[in-house]
Amino acid sequence: MTDTDKPLIEIRDLDYARGRKQIFKDLNICIDRGHVTAIMGPSGTGKTTLLRLITRQLVPDRGHVLVDGVDIATLNERELFGLRKRFGMLFQNGALLTDLSVFENVAFPLREHTKLTNRLIRHIVLTKLHAVGLRGAADMMPSELSGGMARRVALARAMVMDPEILIYDEPFVGLDPISMGVIVRLVRRMNDALGISSIIVSHDVQEVSTVADQSYLISGGKVVASGSPDELHNTSSELVRQFMHGMADGPVAFHYAAPNYAEQLLGRDAD
């Protein structure tokens, strides 16, 4: 099933609603093998939800998510877990297991799914921790880490099983400029050196532009623009320009729907 012409992940005509709120409507996305694909969009457009749909933590109301041409909705639990072993996922807040040390957190997937000796596990874990610059923090507990450090440990954990597909949920939020630069380069390097595919969900336009091969901009439950970062930057679409250049005024309202400002301040809306 490693037909390189076929897209790695394909999302077809996907609908998803949470309660009464329609989050996606007729969503179509293609994620190519060996590329860094960025999914961008304003807050609240359901970017994280999309990742959960891709990994079947959620099931779409309509439409399909195909991985290697197989609809993941048809997999049974064993097959699904088999598929998930090919994924590495970095959660927004790290999602480290708080009762395990940094070392054990990174070792967790290895201990769960392999029969490697302790020596070998130690070797692998220390290598991965070294890559994110936290080899010295191996014996610390997650509660002792700063937010940025926790994210880097989580990244080491996401790549410890050498996955084919790495998924990053907002990887650049809350990192200091140094870690940010390291992580950005790491994402790109891992993608090219190990021949994996990466999916980045983010609203950090600048950082994403430097690593992504292909970007999708989602708004209002649909893909409103796609292409390379340069194409998006030079687009004529107002909405895309507003997002890419961080302008307050444009098709996407900065203000959540509200009654007239002056009227409300004067208390007239209460009548």
Add this chain to the structure above:
Amino acid sequence: MFREIWYTFLEFLRTFGALQLFFLQLLRSIPIVFVRRFRLIVHQVYNAGALSLVIVMTCGLFVGGVLGLQGHSNLARFNAEDSVGTFAAFSLLKELGPVVTALLFAGRAGTSLASEIGLMRATDQLSAMEMMATNPVRRVLVPRFLGGVIAMPMLAAVFSCVGLFGAHLVGVNLLGVDAGAFWQQIQATIGPEDVWEGIIKSFVFGIVASLLAVWEGYNAIPTAAGVGRATTRTVVITAICVLILDFMITAVAINFGD
């Protein structure tokens, strides 16, 4: 109004049904967890059991002491203060041991289970496990459930023993009941069926308390307020269920006794 009651009733049935399915799901995973993750179970028995020992023993000692005082002063009216041992032993083995231990367990271990699991959900740890192809039901829930179920009867036994010691301390050492009479009366009246009743009760309460704690935690709304609410509900619902079940088991046991 009737409509609301009807909907509340339907909602109750739905939750109750979901709880039973959840229970079955836990039961189904028990064998594999026993074989593959025995260490986690031991760890949870330590967490739920050993760490509750101090509170259980302290309470047991004082409950036993109160039984000694009350038993002695009331039985003295009938010149039967020698029976204070029997009185304390019956109360502890059949009722107070299992029930009070279950309530203490809900307060000490149940709340910590519920909030721990609720926070794991709130911080995406359960999702992270799923993404690492690990079933959180087997890795997190079943070991904690089993830990509680195994720890509970042992805690109840410890409670009863320490309680009896407390009753002895007050009855014999303080109020001067003859030690021989104290023990001899217990030996003559308490049979294995009384001990069994206590064991069965504490076992059932262990299942109920652990199940509710794990369930509330797992289904907690993943916010600070949601986890807090789940913790409170754990204690309240466990207490209600334990007391109702205690009545039912006692009624059955007394009928069988005749």
